[in-house]
Amino acid sequence: MILYELIDFDILRVIWWALLGVLLIGFALTDGFDMGVGALLPFVAKSDVERRVAINTVGPVWEGNQVWFILGGGAIFAAWPPLYAVSFSGFYLAMFLVLSALIVRAVAFKYRSSRDDARWRSTWDWMLFIGGAFPALLFGVAVGNVLLGVPFHLTQDLFPMYDGAFYTKFLGLLRPFALLAGVVSLSMLLMHGAAWLSLKAEGVVAQRARRIGTWAGLIAAGGYALGGLWLALGIDGYTIVGEVVRDGPSNPLYSEVARGGTWLDAYAARPWIAAAPLMGFAGIALAVLGLRAGREVSTLLWSKMAILGIISSVGLTMFPFILPSTVDPTSSLTVWDSSSSHQTLFVMLVMTVIFMPIILAYTAWVYKVLWGKVTEEQITGSGHGY
Numbered sequence: 001m002i003l004y005e006l007i008d009f010d011i012l013r014v015i016w017w018a019l020l021g022v023l024l025i026g027f028a029l030t031d032g033f034d035m036g037v038g039a040l041l042p043f044v045a046k047s048d049v050e051r052r053v054a055i056n057t058v059g060p061v062w063e064g065n066q067v068w069f070i071l072g073g074g075a076i077f078a079a080w081p082p083l084y085a086v087s088f089s090g091f092y093l094a095m096f097l098v099l100s101a102l103i104v105r106a107v108a109f110k111y112r113s114s115r116d117d118a119r120w121r122s123t124w125d126w127m128l129f130i131g132g133a134f135p136a137l138l139f140g141v142a143v144g145n146v147l148l149g150v151p152f153h154l155t156q157d158l159f160p161m162y163d164g165a166f167y168t169k170f171l172g173l174l175r176p177f178a179l180l181a182g183v184v185s186l187s188m189l190l191m192h193g194a195a196w197l198s199l200k201a202e203g204v205v206a207q208r209a210r211r212i213g214t215w216a217g218l219i220a221a222g223g224y225a226l227g228g229l230w231l232a233l234g235i236d237g238y239t240i241v242g243e244v245v246r247d248g249p250s251n252p253l254y255s256e257v258a259r260g261g262t263w264l265d266a267y268a269a270r271p272w273i274a275a276a277p278l279m280g281f282a283g284i285a286l287a288v289l290g291l292r293a294g295r296e297v298s299t300l301l302w303s304k305m306a307i308l309g310i311i312s313s314v315g316l317t318m319f320p321f322i323l324p325s326t327v328d329p330t331s332s333l334t335v336w337d338s339s340s341s342h343q344t345l346f347v348m349l350v351m352t353v354i355f356m357p358i359i360l361a362y363t364a365w366v367y368k369v370l371w372g373k374v375t376e377e378q379i380t381g382s383g384h385g386y
Contacts, residue, residue, distance in 0.1 A: 003346070010246035010336070012345040016079045017322075017335045019352065021315045023075055027068035028189070028307050030363075033300075034062040036193015038105060038132020039186070041125055044197060044208040049376050051125055052113070052386065056374045057200035059109060059386040064366055066102075067359065078348055082250065082338040083322055086160040090150055091142060093170040098135045105131025113386055132193075133186060140185025143314055144178030144227075146323060147263065148235060153328035154253060163327075177230055184223040188284075188307060190216035195287055195303040199296040202373050210291040217288040217306075224280060224310060228264070231317075237263040238324045238332060245336060252337045257329040263317050273316040279309025 007015075037058045045051040077084045088095065104127045112124035151172065152162050162169055194213020198206050241256040248254060267274055283306025290299030318324075320335040339345060 005342075007346060007349070008247065009342040009345075012342065012349065013246070013335050013339045015349060016075070016339065016345055017315075017319070019349075020072070020075050020079065021312060023068055023072040025308055025311050027065075027072055028311060029304050030065035030068055031062065032136075032189045032307060033192045033196035034058045034065055035132040035136045036189040036191070037197060038128040038193075039136060039190055040193050040197065040209060040212060041129050041132070043212055044194075044205050046204075048118070048121060049379055050205050051121075052379045053201055053205050053374050053376055054197060055109070055112065055128065055386045056379065057197060060370050061366060062109065063106075064363060067363075069102075071359075075348075079340055079345060080322065080333075080338055081340060082158065082160075082252065082333055086150070086152055086154075086323055086333065089160045090152055090162050090169055091145075091173070094138055094142065094173055098138050101131045101134040109386055132189075136186045136189040137182045140182035141173055141178045143185065144181025145173050145175070147181070147231065147314065147318070148175060148177055149238070149259075149324040149326035149332075151327045152325050152331065154325075154331040156253070158251065158253070177227070177235065180223055180227055180230070184220055184227060184310070187216045187220040187223065188310060191220055191284070191287055191291075192300075192303045192307060194291060195300040198291060198294070199300050200374055202375055210294065213291045214288050217284050217291070220306075221281060221284045221288075224277075224284075228277065232262050232264045235262065237261045237265055238321050238329060240320070240334065244320075248337065250337055250339050250341075252331055252333055255330065255334065255337055257324075257332045257334075259329050266317050266319070270316075273313070276309050276313035276316050280306055280313055281309070283307070283309055 037054055041051060041054055045054045076087075108124040108127040108131060112121055112128070115121070152160050154160055191213045194209040194216065197209035198213070201209065236259045239258055239260060241258050245254070283302050283304070286302035287299055287306055290296075290302055322333045322335060322338055324332040340348075
């Protein structure tokens with residue numbers, strides 16, 4: 001027996017669909033509070049010392065948290081090549097803007113305190129705000145567009161085609177439902193950033209973060225509920241017509257896909273997936289209560305549960321679709337026809353089993369070493385930090 005045949009092709013596809021979700025959720029759980037703190041910076045910190053306290057709560061860990069973003073992009077490239085090709089073809093301007101914001105954020109962390117000049121520091125503080133708020137918003141807009149479907153079609157040789165100029169592709173992403181998803185994403189990460197500041201900061205910075213985070217959580221819950229209602233009443237779902245071939249070649253054109261019903265029909269077919277949105281709502285509610293009560297560790301954990309529930313609800317609702325097409329449903333990408341080869345997925349899984357525990361171990365070690373609050377006394381009494 002060939003080694004990679006130890007695991008069936010269809011099972012490997014589901015495993016890598018789940019692992020992609022794990023990587024994206026891992027990015028949101030870790031770098032999500034970095035982005036949230038950056039987006040909160042102008043509102044929770046008024047003086048230079050207060051801003052340095054907020055920045056230094058994430059300064060030592062933000063680079064390590066970026067690992068999840070890199071792993072997620074690498075997993076899409078290696079495990080789901082058609083998804084990589086189609087998404088980057090249509091979303092490349094939006095992705096360029098997101099990457100630019102993340103790059104600016106990295107530069108701001110390094111340069112912000114290199115000069116003792118108020119204008120200089122204020123400029124980089126606003127760059128940190130942009131580097132936090134802008135990606136948080138656009139990531140949600142991207143998820144909203146995935147649920148709506150994307151206007152692409154595949155040629156017979158599987159070349160992805162989009163209509164219109166590059167700027168119309170970007171403007172076409174800014175549809176009302178997608179913008180609502182962006183608001184949910186931004187407010188969710190603002191709540192997550194506030195929970196982190198409540199844990200890591202003291203004094204007025206933490207107090208302001210709790211107040212703003214409470215409102216952000218309420219907006220996230222309301223937007224999430226409105227999005228679910230919108231999906232149920234105003235957005236068509238997708239279904240595979242006929243027999244589903246789970247271990248066939250990675251060619252979406254071999255399947256017949258039709259639009260009809262709603263995405264929420266999945267809950268009738270698989271009732272157990274309702275656990276995901278329930279976790280989302282419960283996590284938000286408990287995080288908001290924790291922020292109001294001034295609780296710290298538990299509030300961050302509830303915020304993480306909210307993110308886990310909300311993001312996983314999207315993937316579970318859409319399964320087996322990954323990226324549906326509005327102009328040619330047959331071109332839609334699914335778990336069963338958009339993956340790499342059987343052997344490639346197996347080799348990648350072996351590497352993941354080896355290296356993922358190492359990543360988790362050193363991440364846990366870093367957070368253990370850096371445990372504790374950032375205080376104004378530490379900032380003013382030391383020449384180190386951001």
